[in-house]
Amino acid sequence: MDWTSLFIHDTTWSFAAEIFLRCIFMYIMIIVFLRLTGKRGVRQLSIFEVAIILCLGSIAGDPMFDEELPLLQAFLVMATIITLYRITTLLIMKYQPFEDLLEGKSLYIVEDGQLVLEQIKKGKMSHDEFFAEMRQQGTEHLGQIRVGLLESDGKFSILFYKPEDVRYGLPLFPKAHQPIRHVEENTYYACLHCGNVSGLKDINERCQRCDACHWTIAINTPRT
Ligand SMILES: [Zn+2]
Structure with missing residues (x-):
């Protein structure tokens, strides 16, 4: 096995620095967007909310270290998901059948x-x-x-x-x-x-x- 390839591959010092910056930006972006969901915590999530968190999680991870992914694209994806989330929660509050469908009945x-x-x-x-x-x-x-x-x-x-x-x-x-x-x-x-x-x-x-x-x-x- 080629240990250098496994651990380092083509990582340069400058890209390592870029990863550092990418992580900081994505970290801030995740916190800002999670705040925008309006949730106070994650102790009790409905299935629907878990889906949103999973989406945000997968969008957040890759741009931290993938040089092909500009942060702007991650921002756009997150903004779209959060907008959809807010629209859905509005519909859930207004229409009972919609709520039963997405959150399940008690x-x-x-x-x-x-x-x-x-x-x-x-x-x-x-x-x-x-x-x-x-x-x-x-x-x-x-x-x-x-x-x-x-x-x-x-x-x-x-x-x-x-x-x-x-x-x-x-x-x-x-x-x-x-x-x-x-x-x-x-x-x-x-x-x-x-x-x-x-x-x-x-x-x-x-x-x-x-x-x-x-x-x-x-x-x-x-x-x-
Ligand atoms: Zn019985």
């Missing part, structure tokens, strides 16, 4: 302490992912949740029941989330598939809501 995952069947069927997200999100927000079981909404940016918003309104629900922590082997009297059981709570007479009884027959013991602990 989805009700939990209502009244049970998983929303329609959403489980669509399989937008696995049970495990939902449950992890809910656990991270300090939820022990579904009976504590009045409304659970999956936002378009992937965040999970939860409205909790007041402590006195907490009902029996499906436990979310793994140890309590085990299928039962036998049925006892005066015990509430929760459907592992949809969170429906019911008393059982027989272990093979099917869930009246979703027709599954996997049950675990429901709990009604208040939130701490």
Whole structure:
């Protein structure tokens, strides 16, 4: 292998200096254009915004070291992308269908302490992912949740029941989330598939809501 070619190739001192200047200009340009998007930070990006960031990123990199690319061209590309971005965000603010198309809708995952069947069927997200999100927000079981909404940016918003309104629900922590082997009297059981709570007479009884027959013991602990 030719190590000189690998590391240096045809780099001259003057081009090294040019790279230095190109980087400074592109760095400033990136910051200015990111400020122009109007975003304050990048903690929560929608898919659409990630696409913009990717575009800007790829435009920004090459002119830093490619002598064939004048900075003016990079500037023009970035200006065009940002203008498109601003126009799109304006349209998103004005027209709801446009927003649903680009950012995705927020989805009700939990209502009244049970998983929303329609959403489980669509399989937008696995049970495990939902449950992890809910656990991270300090939820022990579904009976504590009045409304659970999956936002378009992937965040999970939860409205909790007041402590006195907490009902029996499906436990979310793994140890309590085990299928039962036998049925006892005066015990509430929760459907592992949809969170429906019911008393059982027989272990093979099917869930009246979703027709599954996997049950675990429901709990009604208040939130701490
Ligand atoms: Zn069920």
